[in-house]
Structures are given as structure tokens and as C-alpha cells.
Amino acid sequence: MxxxxxxxxxxxxxxxxxxxxxxxxxxxxxxxxxxxxxQRPRISLAGFWHGLCGALLTTQQKAGPNSAVTRLLATRPFPLSIRRVEAERNVAPFVTRTLKEFGGIRRSTVIGRELATNYRSLSGGLWDEIDPMLARLTTHVSAEYERDVANFLADQLLGIGPKQSRNLLQGIGLTRYExxxxxxxxxxxxxxxxxxxxxxxxxxxxxxxxxxxxxxxxxxxxxxxxxxxxxxxxxxxxxxxxxxxxxxxxxxxxxx
Incomplete structure (x- = not known):
């Protein structure tokens, strides 16, 4: 049918x-x-990580132009950058503490746990799988491939479902259809x-x-x-x- x-x-x-x-x-x-x-630029691990943070932060939270989430994501230097996370021995409490101190962010403990788990996955070899997929998206414009990559991210990353995976990819400029x-x-x-x-x-x-x-x-x-x-x-x-x-x-x- x-x-x-x-x-x-x-x-x-x-x-x-x-x-x-x-x-x-x-x-x-x-x-x-x-x-x-x-022509779309290659996305670094740092850029992907920022996108991942954005996808998790905008889950079940307001993300309008004046929201706390939008202000946090626009803060420079970014308080949860990959460099800052790499310097922390205990990622989850660092993320949770940073979000609580910024204020106005819900689910800070959950997001801390999700980012800590995803950081371990990315640094443990997952990024080596994701990187060539993102590279292909910079030149290969296809609804089918966008969907394939979105599904892969949803399968591999904690807290990332169908909506969040597309939010991530769209936010880093790599999707047009999904x-x-x-x-x-x-x-x-x-x-x-x-x-x-x-x-x-x-x-x-x-x-x-x-x-x-x-x-x-x-x-x-x-x-x-x-x-x-x-x-x-x-x-x-x-x-x-x-x-x-x-x-x-x-x-x-x-x-x-």
C-alpha cells in the first residue's frame, strides 16, 4: 500500500x-x-558540540529570541564549549552547575548527564564516524541522505530523538529538507x-x-x-x- x-x-x-x-x-x-x-563549510567537533548542546537545551524549553536558552547559546565564549568540557574531570556536574548559575534553564541535571555521556561517546570514536557524514552533507544535497544522518545521530546520541537530530543538523547549516x-x-x-x-x-x-x-x-x-x-x-x-x-x-x- x-x-x-x-x-x-x-x-x-x-x-x-x-x-x-x-x-x-x-x-x-x-x-x-x-x-x-x-558552498557550506566543514563542521568541526567544536561546532558540532555547540549544535548538540543547542539541540538538548531547546528540548522542552522556550527558545524564542529573548529566551534564556537563546542567550546562553549566543554567549561568547560559550560556557559549555568543547574546550571547557575537555578540561573537566566530571562533566555532568560541571554542565549542571553552569546551567543553574546561568539561570532560566530547565532540565539542567538531565542535560548534564546527557552531555557527559555524549562527550564520552564522541571522544571514544563516535566523532570519527560522524565527521565524514557531515563532510558529505556539505556537498551532497539530498533529503534521503539528510534523513539517514539524522537517524544515525538519534541512534547514537543520548537525548537525541527525531526532532533533536534535525534541530542539530539544521542549526549547523547542513540540512534543507529535514x-x-x-x-x-x-x-x-x-x-x-x-x-x-x-x-x-x-x-x-x-x-x-x-x-x-x-x-x-x-x-x-x-x-x-x-x-x-x-x-x-x-x-x-x-x-x-x-x-x-x-x-x-x-x-x-x-x-x-
Missing amino acids: RLAWHVTATDVRRIKTLMAAANGLPIIEARRRRNLAT IPLDSRLAKWLNDFGFPVKLNATALADRYYYQFVSDGVQALCKAANVAPCLFDAAVFASFDADEWSDPKSVEWGYDGD
């Missing part, structure tokens, strides 16, 4: 209206420069009239997530919109006034 997504002219008009409203916002322009660039289906996007799609009802519990399942992602990509293809830009427009639509501030930027990953 096969299921075919049918996108209507009304659907396309609504997507185009969304994109027109977001045109020129800093989050859209940042995503366009990074994710749609003809996007994080978070609470904002789920709400927007439900209000839009997406043919299946979305919720966080169902989206935790890989195959359901991929099924929904196929539908979103079909919708974006019909509207001639890159899914990564559609994601940014939906994200910004919940606090467009804040994102219209020229000082507002999407949190990025440079590994400082």
Missing part, C-alpha cells in the same frame, strides 16, 4: 502568505545564508488543517515522524519553498514582533 500526499492550490496560497509575512526577518535571512549556501517538527510547527500544522493530528508523543516515533516529514516536504515542494525556510517562518510567526528586531538572530553554532 502507498499513500500519496495531495496538496491543493489553497494550501499553496497559505504557505506563500506565511512566507511573505516572514520575508526579511533576521531568522529567515540567517537560515537562507547558512542552509541554502552553495526539519525539526517541534511544538510550534505541530500547532501551526494542526491549525493549518494538516491531514493527521500532530502531537509530541506520536512524533517521538521515527516512522511516524518520517511520515509527517514527507507530507511537509510535499507541501513545501508544491509551494516552491525550502523546508528549512518554512520552518523558520513558522517559528517566527509565534513571536514575529521580537524577530523583527534587527538585533534578533537565530542561535547559530560556531563552536567558540
Whole structure:
């Protein structure tokens, strides 16, 4: 059995209206420069680590332009950089303490444990497997390969599920098609009239997530919109006034 997504002219008009409203916002322009660039830079371990921190920090927490998470991720030097973590004998308590001292961050103990475990995995050889995958993503633009890499990260990293793996890859500028289906996007799609009802519990399942992602990509293809830009427009639509501030930027990953 096969299921075919049918996108209507009304659907396309609504997507185009969304994109027109977001045109020129800093989050859209940042995503366009990074994710749609003809040549995308190689990602170092430090940059990947910053992205991993971002994916875990934005789980079950607000990540708007003025949120504590966004401010933390934009702090330079980054308080949880790979260099700082490498200098710590006990990573989990260091991360937890740093997050609590920064303030406004939920799940600090859980994130500390997750980052400590992932640090051991990466330094124990996992990075040697991930590095060539990211290198290929810089030149090989394919929805299928983006999904393969996202699934690999979800399998190998603690605290990283379907949404977080795509959040990580999109944040470091390496994905165009596979996007994080978070609470904002789920709400927007439900209000839009997406043919299946979305919720966080169902989206935790890989195959359901991929099924929904196929539908979103079909919708974006019909509207001639890159899914990564559609994601940014939906994200910004919940606090467009804040994102219209020229000082507002999407949190990025440079590994400082």
C-alpha cells in the first residue's frame, strides 16, 4: 500500500502568505545564508558540540529570541564549549552547575548527564564516524541522505530523538529538507488543517515522524519553498514582533 500526499492550490496560497509575512526577518535571512549556501563549510567537533548542546537545551524549553536558552547559546565564549568540557574531570556536574548559575534553564541535571555521556561517546570514536557524514552533507544535497544522518545521530546520541537530530543538523547549516517538527510547527500544522493530528508523543516515533516529514516536504515542494525556510517562518510567526528586531538572530553554532 502507498499513500500519496495531495496538496491543493489553497494550501499553496497559505504557505506563500506565511512566507511573505516572514520575508526579511533576521531568522529567515540567517537560515537562507547558512542552509541554502552553495558552498557550506566543514563542521568541526567544536561546532558540532555547540549544535548538540543547542539541540538538548531547546528540548522542552522556550527558545524564542529573548529566551534564556537563546542567550546562553549566543554567549561568547560559550560556557559549555568543547574546550571547557575537555578540561573537566566530571562533566555532568560541571554542565549542571553552569546551567543553574546561568539561570532560566530547565532540565539542567538531565542535560548534564546527557552531555557527559555524549562527550564520552564522541571522544571514544563516535566523532570519527560522524565527521565524514557531515563532510558529505556539505556537498551532497539530498533529503534521503539528510534523513539517514539524522537517524544515525538519534541512534547514537543520548537525548537525541527525531526532532533533536534535525534541530542539530539544521542549526549547523547542513540540512534543507529535514526539519525539526517541534511544538510550534505541530500547532501551526494542526491549525493549518494538516491531514493527521500532530502531537509530541506520536512524533517521538521515527516512522511516524518520517511520515509527517514527507507530507511537509510535499507541501513545501508544491509551494516552491525550502523546508528549512518554512520552518523558520513558522517559528517566527509565534513571536514575529521580537524577530523583527534587527538585533534578533537565530542561535547559530560556531563552536567558540
